[in-house]
Amino acid sequence: MEERTMDRRSDRWPGAAEVAQWTDKYFSRTADVVRRFGDVTVTYAVFMRRPVLFAPRLALDWLKNVAAERGTPVDITPLYKESEWVGAGEPMVYLTGSFAALSELETLFLQKLGACCVAAYNxxxxxxxxxxxxxxxxxxxHCAGTEMADLMAYAASVGGQRARRKGDAKGFVGNATDATAHYFGQDEGRGTMPHSLIGYAGSTLRAAEMFHETHPEVDLIVLVDYFGQEITDALAVCRRFPELAAEGKLGMRLDxxxxxxxxxxxxxxxxxxxERNAREAIRGYRSETELRYLIGTGVSAAALWHMRETLDRAGFPAVRLIASSGFxxxxxxxxxYAKAPVDVIGTGSYLPENWNETYATADIISYNGEARVKVGREFLLRARE
Incomplete structure (x- = not known):
């Protein structure tokens, strides 16, 4: 049991023995009723109420794994390929099998599907x-536990892959943890220093020196906002590491x-x-929020242009800019549209920006081959025709 509970990857947890503990009670009680009065073969249509990208792999792998453990086969019919666009209300996948078996799996399957599809879209x-x-x-x-972290990393990789195919974009190239780096084709997570290391070192420059001495093989990305001296500290680090700066192995992270x-x-x-760098942006903003992103506090477009201008004037044009905080x-x-001169953006908490949009839904549309669905969901029947 100890080995089972330690493996919390989303495509493996919960295992068959734990399903009953984690499913909605009305589903497990429904399964009891069906077993008593006679099981039937049902088909579920799974859909979402907003446009998404189809990101089903972890949910489907989990379903296959737990169905095999329980000895209750499920016929799975995906209607889209991974990363394809799915419209609001359109069935994404049909699940056919024992009502008693599938009823107990609905809660957990939907948990693993909805948030991934929305995060991939974003x-x-x-x-x-x-x-x-x-x-x-x-x-x-920012995730609510390791299972959510697994789901979000997978989703980001799906969205990034589609962007590379559709728009020749760089996309998501990595993430923060070793456990989920494999979704991005990496052996380990990426990242250099948190603010706490700078507090420990006592200065931004000293933190950079300590990090580089400890991890000389890793590109040096330095947080420069701890003391409120982003420009001063960035220039100090560049002058301390001119070779790294010239080779493009030095970056300044604005947070x-x-x-x-x-x-x-x-x-x-x-x-x-x-006005000097992106005049059309300042004339084209459409809301106060957009104006704040352009010229407000925090990591604004103006802040990135300001840092870029400063580094270029000082002779450090190859130093990269990494932006985080509220992206x-x-x-x-x-x-x-501000053409912000940023090389890398770190984001995460906004992958599922509005959590109430992440809910996947499943309705049974067939009982023993007879089409039947609750009033208001007839569109699911038409989708199957």
Whole structure:
């Protein structure tokens, strides 16, 4: 039992022995009723109420695994290929098998499907808005446990893969943890330093030195907002590591929170920066939120242009810019029309931006071959015709 409970990958957990503990009680009691009065073969239509990308692999693998463990075969008919676009209300997959068996599996199957499909959709659109930017899935610490982290990393990889095919985008190239790096074709997670390392070192430059001494083989990506001296500290690190800077192995990560401007900026100077570099963006914003992304506090488009201008003037044009902090799909769209000079974006908490949109739904549409569905869901029958 100890070995079973330690393996919490989404395509394996819960195992057959744990299903009854984690399914909705009305489904397990329904299974009891059906076993008593006679099982039937049913077909479920699984759908979502909003457009998504089809990201079913973990859910389907789990279903196959647990069905095999329980000795209750399920006929699975996906209607789309992984990463294909699915419209709101369109069945994504049909599941046919024993009513008693499938009833107990519905809760867990839907848990593993809905959030992945929405997160993949969001990841795809982020990547398409910024095709020249590489994305990192930094969602792990925002997830509700390791199983969700597994689901979100997989979803980001699906969205990124579609963006590479459809828009020649760089897409999601990695993530934060070793356990889920395989979804991106990597052996380990990516990342260098959190703010706590800079606090420990006592200065941004010293933290960079300590990190490079410990991990000389890893590109040096330095957080520069800890002391509110993004420009000063970035230049100090560049001057300390000129060879890394010239080779493109040095990067500055802007993670400035929304309570203040990046060093050297205020509202007026932010306007001036964008007037020089992306005049059309400042004339084309459509909401106060978009304006804030352009010239506001935190990691704005103006902040990125300000850092890029500073590094270029100082003779460090090959130093990369990494941006994080609040990069939702909406913020990525604004960065796109501001032509923000960013090389990598770290995002995660916004992959499923609105959690109430992530719910997958399943309805039975056939009992022993007889078409039957609750009133209001007749469209599921038409979809199968």
């Amino acid at each position: 990841a795809f659109h982020m990547c398409m808005d910024l095709p020249t930017v590489a994305f990192l899935a930094m969602d792990a610490r 400035t929170h929304g309570g203040r401007f990046v060093e050297g900026l205020d509202t007026q100077t932010s306007y001036s920066v964008l 939702s799909p909406a913020k990525c769209r604004v960065m796109a």
